[in-house]
Amino acid sequence: MTSSKTSNIFGRLDPFEVSINKPNSFVSNVWRLRHWMAPYRWRIALALLFAMLSATSAVLIPVVVSRVVVDGILMHNYRTDLPDYGQTALIQWLATTLNTEQIIAAALVGLLWVLLWSGFGYAFRSQLSYAALLGLSDLRRDLFAHVEHLPSAFYDRVMVGQVLTRIANDIESLSELLTGVGALAGELIPLIVAVSVMLSLDAMLAVKLSPLMLFVAGVIVIFRLYSSSIYQVIRATLSRLNEHLHEHLSGIEIVQMSGREALSFQQYSAINQANKVAETKAIMAETVYNPIIDNISYLAIASILWLGGQHVLNQTTTLGSVVLFLQFSDMLFRPIVALGDQANAVFRAAAACERIFGLLDWKESLSVPLQPIPLPEGLEGRIEFRDLNFCYENGETVIRHFNFTVAPGENIAIVGPTGSGKTTLTRLICRFYDVPENSLFIDGIDIMQIDPAQIRKRVGIIFQDFHLFPGTVYDNIALGNPTITREDARKAAELIQTLDFIEALPLGFDTVLEDRGQNLSQGQRQLLAFTRVIALNPEILILDEATASIDPETEAAIQAALVKVTANRTSITIAHRLQTIRRADRIVVLNHGQLVEVGNHKELMLRNGFYKTLYEAQLYKRRRENTSSRLTQDV
Template identity: 60%
Template sequence: MSDARPEKKTRDYTIFDDEMETRGFDFGLIVRLMRWMRPYRRQGLIALVFVLLAASAAVLAPVVVSRVVVDGILLPTSDAGAPDFGQKALNAFLSSLLDLHPIVAACILYGVWTVLWAAFGHGFRVMLARTVLNGLRDLRRDLFAHLETRPSSFYDRVAVGRVMTRLTNDIETLFELLAGFGVLLGEFVPFFVAVSIMLALNPTLTFELMLLLPLAALATWAFRIVSRQVYRGIRSTMSRLNENLQENLSGIEVVQLYGREEINFQRYTGINEENREQENLAVRIESYYGPAMDSMAFLAMAAIIWFGGQHVFEGAATLGSVILFAQFADMMFRPIVAMGEQWNVVFRAMASCERIFQALDWDEALKEPEEPKPLPKDLKGQVTFNHLTFGYTPGTTILKDVSFDIKPGERIAIVGPTGSGKTSLIRLLCRFYDVPANSILIDGIDIMDVMPSEIRQRVGVVLQDFHIFSGTVYDNIALGNPAITREMAREAARLVHADPFIRTLPQGYDTMLTERGRNLSHGQRQLLAFARVLAMNPEVLVLDEATASIDTETELVIQDALSKVTQGRTSIIIAHRLQTIREADRIVVLAGGEVREIGSHDELIAIGGLYKTLYELQVQDVAGTSKNI
């Protein structure tokens, strides 16, 4: 026998408690994120083609107005040989083909480019969104599959709400990240195309106009610095508002019972006021930034008129070129404005990206055997605890040298004070944690040599804190197991006397149950949990205080069924009810993680030890309760 304990790696679980903060830009995270976009690269390439076509249409429409209409039709003598990118020839061809006046043909050409601009722009946004959403769907699926296989030791230390944030808020923020890149791409492509055309038309005027770009970039940088802290404050107060709201609404009965409505209202109002102040500050900052960027556009227009007018008088530029520059001015400043708007979104999303990959990289898992041993098909159900010592964290010990055998078909009750290790014993048997080698055996086979999933198929557990899923009654009994037919589900329900109340439901076994089965009574939900386990027909049955929350009348209903079901089946029962304990073949008494006594009810009473003390306390409680009734 080996006394080696499973190696426990020291882990920092606090990373799941970190609030979302603005992080530096990490190109490596973006590259890794692209792994989920790679299967949809064809759609991404189509989106790129669409944005290039949309940018071309966006700049060619103003060319038609400036170079074709102004320089080619209205003022044909002012043409200084500036390029028109084939639009004059195309307009002449269209006018000749349709026998139209050149102005009418130019209007049609302008309308075509405008429609193509809108159509390609729409196609770009649709294909970009489709690419991003498909990739994030796969990422969310992979993250869920990863988190679903983390062991109980992980969820013992990490709040479920924090884990859910990875799958909901953080994934949604990644959509903002990738969509933000799409917005920037959609603005910068027309920017570069427009600048290229402007350089071809008049390099001098282009350079003079671009002197204003550093001022716009400086304003954007200042806006980003100031707004970063404000937006962080908004997110923080919103998080506190949601947390406060969830806490109070989930406990509304306690709130009303103890008259805490006014106190909770004042606390919520205080946080709400902080959020209002942060939101107002953000509005004021944005109200300064918006007019500042508009002023930049007006300055650019003034510069175009001043310098461009001089170039027209000197014959260095055409009037149409100057008009085209004026139309392109918005395209020059729009990407900088977009950067200011998307900057905080991008950097906030970097934090979400990092948190998601932290969860995906969390490699904590149960140890699985390299060459697993299958449990025999005719499992007898003999369970052996062999010098089991266990602690959830290094340096702590919950169970100390626990040793006892459970014979095939034997009915064992485990009792002891709170914290004695009763439930821990069951969780280890079900292989929710790694245990020392050869410390727990089923039919002589070390459970560490068996796949955890196979053990859970052969060991059925009914917990006091059971879970009912949204779905039909039948779905909650079968739990998606195709081997459990409707007839088997009905038989299991009949054995635990759940069938009568199920038949009274509106659609019987097809009745939809709400979240956590709120449309059933507690006793009915417990009976459904019994039927769920019995439908599996496990060789080993575990009842972890499964009747603790059932009223006496309901317990009497299922006692007869349980006695029949446990007959010939190895049964381990953790219970406080006298009737359940007394009917057990043997009773194991735990205290402080150690086995103190083992024997039948009569034997342990005769010993006069810890069990007798616990039993007498229960008798007094029952007698007192009966007298009060």
């Protein structure tokens, strides 16, 4: 990981919050953008050509007004020693050709340059913006592809809201930078041309105005240095506001159920207050800065009139040249002010580049063997744990010296207190994490020698926390797998007894699900999760609290269906409700990551051990709840 790590306002680790005071790093990161902009370099080159043509047209407009119209036509004081870039000859030729007055010809030529300036300017901006859009779209695509393949361990430590901010907001900051820098290039080209014209017309007047330009540049630099730290706080707080919104709105039901609204509001208000303070400082700074810049521009006009008027009276220059200087003053100030305004975009882009490439350079991944051993076509489903030890990144050991073998076609249940490592074992079988070599085997093959993608095609798992995607019911069963046909989906739904409720939907399998399947009940959503896995027809089936969200009647029907589904198929069931796993061939009892007991329900109850204690404690709890419920109904 290349980016530094700092804590956010609540002390939680944000691995993408970085300092932007790294000019060399920023330059190198911006240079890296060429990889995504290279396919569209011809558009960029074309945009620069349009910018030059637009700048040339912009400069020729005041030349026509000042040198031709004012000096030549109105004042009859045309001086051949001052350049007019061929405009006098062009207007005289057009007047002769059209047999009209020179003032009319001058108006037509001026209109021509205005149209060309506008047209080339539009072409420049559109080509540049389109190139930036295409390049950053490719970057966003590559970034999404990268985060899709990051392992579960990454998302154990990093909030999803942080990743969303990188892909959405930070890339948008780069878009502002690229289009802003391009627009600045469009301003700088006429500046260069204007300065060269001013020096050729009246070098002394141009030199006298240069201190004023340096003063403007100094004011802008001082202001931006002061405001840069303010905008850093604004960007950081906005990012955290987005992250907080995503995390708490995604879990709004939990927030409301646990009565955390006040705490969530307090946390959001703290970030919002920090943002408001920074925004207020920025507004106050801008209210001082903008009038200063405006007044300096008026001072420049007054200076040109004062100094230029003296040169006219001394006959060292013409009135048209002074008019030209007045028109060019805007061309001089606008790029300098735009350069200062772009500083904010540069600061945002600096931080955005660090975070984007920090995420893109995050090298964490599952180990994939260079020459993976393929799983056999007819997978038996034997799972062996050989002295397995596993710990998460925080260093806490979750599984300790675990030894156990699941025979092919065996129905195993894993029970134990919360935090005993039950779900961790199933996630290791699915290869969401790396395990020590020679500690976990499928059909005698070390799981670390198998491609994780191949394992997940042969192992089906139904989580307690499941997810439904936008799309139809069939889309959520097939999940884009072309081998799962509608007939397969129908058979799976019929087997798991979900066909009746699916066909009762308005469009059956073609019914479009709302966000997170909100147009289905919790039980129906869980049933779809069952159907999804059964349609895959995996050789190994894992049920992780899979019936926790289903009513007892539906659960009984599913349990009956699971007898058929798990026949001749290795299955592992995790359940807190011990009544649901009494039919298991063997029950594995875990405590603090260690295997403490193994046997079927009768054997474990006769041993009077840890399992019996768990079972009787849960039975007692259920009796108390039922008694309390009856008393409440009587009242």
